Structures are given as C-alpha cells and as structure tokens.
Amino acid sequence: QKEVEQNSGPLSVPEGAIASLNCTYSDRVSQSFFWYRQYSGKSPELIMSIYSNGDKEDGRFTAQLNKASQYVSLLIRDSQPSDSATYLCAVTGANGGATNKLIFGTGTLLAVQP
Amino acid sequence: GAVVSQHPSRVICKSGTSVKIECRSLDFQATTMFWYRQFPKQSLMLMATSNEGSKATYEQGVEKDKFLINHASLTLSTLTVTSAHPEDSSFYICSARSQNSGNTIYFGEGSWLTVV
Numbered sequence: 001q002k003e004v005e006q007n008s009g010p011l012s013v014p015e016g017a018i019a020s021l022n023c024t025y026s027d028r029v030s031q032s033f034f035w036y037r038q039y040s041g042k043s044p045e046l047i048m049s050i051y052s053n054g055d056k057e058d059g060r061f062t063a064q065l066n067k068a069s070q071y072v073s074l075l076i077r078d079s080q081p082s083d084s085a086t087y088l089c090a091v092t093g094a095n096g097g098a099t100n101k102l103i104f105g106t107g108t109l110l111a112v113q114p
Numbered sequence: 115g116a117v118v119s120q121h122p123s124r125v126i127c128k129s130g131t132s133v134k135i136e137c138r139s140l141d142f143q144a145t146t147m148f149w150y151r152q153f154p155k156q157s158l159m160l161m162a163t164s165n166e167g168s169k170a171t172y173e174q175g176v177e178k179d180k181f182l183i184n185h186a187s188l189t190l191s192t193l194t195v196t197s198a199h200p201e202d203s204s205f206y207i208c209s210a211r212s213q214n215s216g217n218t219i220y221f222g223e224g225s226w227l228t229v230v
Contacts, residue, residue, distance in 0.1 A: 046220065
C-alpha cells in the first residue's frame with residue numbers, strides 16, 4: 001500500500017462547479033497535511049495546510065481532515081479554468097518529526113472546462 | 115509565503131560531466147532542506163534531506179556518491195550531479211522548511227537538467 005494515495009484522474013468539472021479532490025494516507029501518526037498545486041513544468045505551490053480534524057477554509061478552497069478515517073480532501077468552489085493543474089496531497093512522514101519530510105501522493109489532474 | 119530560490123532554472127550538460135544546482139532560502143533560515151526529482155508525468159520523489167552542518171540523509175535507492183549534497187549555511191544547499199548520464203535528465207526541485215511559518219515546507223522554482 002502506498003503511503004499517500006490519490007486518484008490520478010483526470011477529474012473534469014465544468015467552470016463554476018465544485019471540484020472535490022481526495023487523499024488517503026496509511027500512517028496513523030501523521031500530523032501535518034498539505035495540498036499543493038502544480039502546473040505543468042512548474043514547481044509545486046502551497047495552497048492549504050491543515051493539522052486538526054475538521055474543515056479549514058481559505059477563499060475558494062476548503063481542506064477537510066478526518067484522522068480517524070485517515071482521509072484528507074480539498075474542495076475548490078467556483079472552479080475556474082486557471083485551476084486546471086495537478087493537485088498534490090502531502091503528509092509529514094513518521095520519522096519522529098525531526099525533519100518533517102513530506103510524503104507526496106501521485107497527484108490528481110484537475111481539468112476545469114470553460 | 116516564504117521564498118525559496120533555485121539556480122539554474124535550466125541547464126544542459128554533456129554526459130560524464132558534473133552539474134551543480136543551488137537552493138537558497140531568501141527570507142528565512144532553513145536548517146533542513148529537501149531535494150526532489152520528478153520525471154515527466156510522475157510525482158515528486160524525495161532524494162535526500164539536507165541538514166545544515168551535517169551529512170545529508172539519502173532515501174533508499176539514491177546514490178549518495180552520485181548526488182552530492184552540501185548544506186554549508188542556513189540559507190544555502192547545493193546538489194551536485196556527478197558524472198551525469200542521459201537518464202539523470204529530470205526536473206530537480208528543492209524545498210526548505212520554515213520554522214517561522216509553522217514548519218511549512220516551501221518549494222523552489224525547480225531546475226530542468228538535460229544531459230546530452
């Protein structure tokens with residue numbers, strides 16, 4: 001089982017719709033969870049971080065964390081064509097937190113159709 | 115957010131030569147930096163964790179003698195690909211952990227390496 005799993009997609013949504021991206025992780029002791037957006041040929045950029053159970057909202061983005069189910073998601077409201085990118089879920093590893101290295105999922109490709 | 119800068123953004127080198135990539139944290143001190151490699155249409159693969167003032171920690175399967183990492187200061191880590199071969203052609207990305215931002219990890223712009 002991979003440490004961080006995501007559906008590779010592509011996930012296609014119409015402009016203005018809600019895009020829902022999902023991620024599961026295998027290590028129960030993981031503490032920090034991140035969503036990064038990566039455009040083709042570019043470096044990842046941080047969108048959201050979440051550390052405790054529940055929802056965290058930032059503009060059009062909402063991250064949801066459920067540690068009991070080992071599940072984290074990202075909702076994008078009012079999706080725009082410019083949101084089309086690969087979304088990477090990342091979780092801190094289980095090495096005692098000394099270096100907080102990130103373990104990435106393979107990413108979900110989101111395509112927002114105009 | 116915090117700024118991490120990488121240089122060069124693109125480099126082409128001949129097979130058998132070495133190339134150095136720099137990673138700088140511009141507005142924060144980073145005791146820990148990370149080096150990733152990403153092949154087309156694949157996810158980021160962690161190569162090594164770079165620790166200021168000590169040896170890097172390499173992930174399983176990464177040759178430490180081929181990918182030399184130096185983290186001599188709190189704002190600079192370098193990755194040197196030695197005796198490069200065409201199969202080393204990839205997108206190399208560094209990241210740095212900002213203790214001032216809740217230990218959030220920020221990425222550099224990445225460096226495209228092409229070995230011909």
